[in-house]
Amino acid sequence: VGVTELPGRRRPGGRTARNRAAVVAATLVELARHGYAGLSVENVAERSGVHKTTVYRRWGGVDGLIVDALDAADDDRPVPDTGSLEADLRALAYEVVDTFGDSVRGAVPTAVVHAAFHSERAATALHAFLADRHGRAAGVVARAIARGELSGSVDAAAVVRSVTAPLYFRLFITGETVDREVAGQVVAATLAAVRAGVYRGQARPPLL
Amino acid sequence: VGVTELPGRRRPGGRTARNRAAVVAATLVELARHGYAGLSVENVAERSGVHKTTVYRRWGGVDGLIVDALDAADDDRPVPDTGSLEADLRALAYEVVDTFGDSVRGAVPTAVVHAAFHSERAATALHAFLADRHGRAAGVVARAIARGELSGSVDAAAVVRSVTAPLYFRLFITGETVDREVAGQVVAATLAAVRAGVYRGQARPPLL
Amino acid sequence: VGVTELPGRRRPGGRTARNRAAVVAATLVELARHGYAGLSVENVAERSGVHKTTVYRRWGGVDGLIVDALDAADDDRPVPDTGSLEADLRALAYEVVDTFGDSVRGAVPTAVVHAAFHSERAATALHAFLADRHGRAAGVVARAIARGELSGSVDAAAVVRSVTAPLYFRLFITGETVDREVAGQVVAATLAAVRAGVYRGQARPPLL
Amino acid sequence: VGVTELPGRRRPGGRTARNRAAVVAATLVELARHGYAGLSVENVAERSGVHKTTVYRRWGGVDGLIVDALDAADDDRPVPDTGSLEADLRALAYEVVDTFGDSVRGAVPTAVVHAAFHSERAATALHAFLADRHGRAAGVVARAIARGELSGSVDAAAVVRSVTAPLYFRLFITGETVDREVAGQVVAATLAAVRAGVYRGQARPPLL
DNA sequence: TGTTAACCGAGACGGTACGTCGCGTCTTTCT
């Protein structure tokens, strides 16, 4: 996921690299300070010391900055593997709660969600990001199956989404805060649904 | 929910009323055509024939327009009452699916969600709207209890949110579309969780 | 000079009178504080407690306010009469210097001059004011003739203008300040011209 | 006198130059047609085809336009040199009369005087303009001294102002028109004062 | 180790929309 067909690919060293680093850093600072709404190319250019024109050339605009920041922040944190499905799901939920609960760590993902509302590029990046995340998180389910905790035919992605959806809903739609208690409830509900066979069967292809 | 402390309250008749109607109508049209991103005070003023300055005076800006449109569109559609919890929940889910699936009917609510990302006012209006909606929808659960389908202590709002959260998640976060199949799955999951006692107990006060 | 054919002439008592007093007072305060540029109907209405609409009805606008203030401030100060032409002219010059040198006393006349640039009404009022002033000041010349200081045929108004013109020029055109030394020079120049017979003859009718 | 520290200084060629020419021309047209009161950035932008934002960027507002127009119109007309002081002064007076008598040629200077009432920048430009003009006009006096028409110690600037002050006074303060007869009187008065020794001595430094 | 294509700095501009100010006019409402 990222910036393609824009300058900066062919000579990715030296000043080019320094500029990218400076711009990404400035973007993160701006996001942390003023959020998505306060993010402007102008300010990022100023803060980074890279000229506005260059920012446009290489990132194409505000959404490009955010997408690149998402790429850069793409912490490949490992999927939890505790030995039990419930604990794994709980860990996944806690991760969401903790990330968005921290205004610094949550700044970029929050901004990406916001940006996705405005820009196709950001939306694509977000969806890819989530797809990747959910895909990897599906390993949790796979291991549960291997352990015999679940029967073989379970839509793993659906299980993962069942955990995260209510959290995002509260965070971005109803504006409620989330905490570990909510996370616990979410996990419990998911387990109940899984055990009731609601997510039986393979993944349905995403409807786009 | 609504516009307060702004002109138009004290002499709510005559031209004042005509202007409001014209502006709200224009807002709806603009929203339906260009969405939230394309909604500008300038365009609404032009389309409505009401002067820009007046729009600013009375609505304060784009978010005020949307809030007022939400108020005006506040269709007090009745909560479903089919005689069974499952059918009621399914009806609630279908309502969400159908509303947001229709680009015209869904325009305003979608815009409100978008606007809530930018504006405190819009966010407040959205949250109030959802709280009201979920509150009324809780009647579904109350009736199920009365019928003996459920035991007495169930957090009704939690049940309702359990139905809607995954739908909003797909609509606004992952960008997936929703259909009746998804709705069915959501309802099934919710019922499983309810039956497993996940939502037992009274509502916890909202964490804001 | 003044407001004619506008409301407020026929019932000049009670509230009508109070309103006029309040508005004039507010106008003077605003002028003294913010000068002509800062004088707005809105502010005067607010300060005076008289409704904006009423101000428009009775004064017609900013220029009306100024004209009325000029009327109200129309101090019929006596023309100097010291017994010598030179001393009289010097007194006239000092009066100008002192008036415009004092930022409070000078506020209204300065504002009138400014206003005359924008509004026909204010210009008319100013010209009438000056004509009146110069006309009365001509008494100085008349007395000099009576005393035998001057021969009979002198354009009295021209003499008076010869004294004031350089002062206004400095004040309003070149932006220089004026002081008593300048006033003295102006008087000396005028006397020289008078004695050289430059202003001999009757007044020429004003060229408008 | 002029625009400083604003865009357009560093790359004064190409489009930049074309824009400046277009804007100045449009300003002159607007001034000639509607006078100072009718001069708006909006109209100048429209007429010139240069975007409003650009006009603000480079000229800063209406006063900047006028200042620049004054610069551009800064016709360095030569100071008269006829061989006699009286004729020279008369020529100076006629120049003022003719300039302001012609509604086209007089448009810019009139506007500058008006603008000087509103804006510090315009005032500064006007004062500088007049200082320059009077300074150059002082050559008339110098030559008279060289010819022996006057004794050596005469405040040349005072002489020049003595000629122009009454004319500006009539034009801008009393609203009278000026003609050659008035100009003659003014010259006569000045000569009388000069001969009487009123303007003896060097220039006093301007009191600002 | 040059050279050259790639990248960048710099300044100015067109454009959309914003939000505001003050003027002067209507028109609803209340007495």
Add this chain to the structure above:
DNA sequence: AGAAAGACGCGACGTACCGTCTCGGTTAACA
């Protein structure tokens, strides 16, 4: 019935940020 208070139309203001263009200057990468 008539005015007072409220709302409005209107033109202009000055600004923010967007995205683009043109020029000329560096510089990374490859021959």
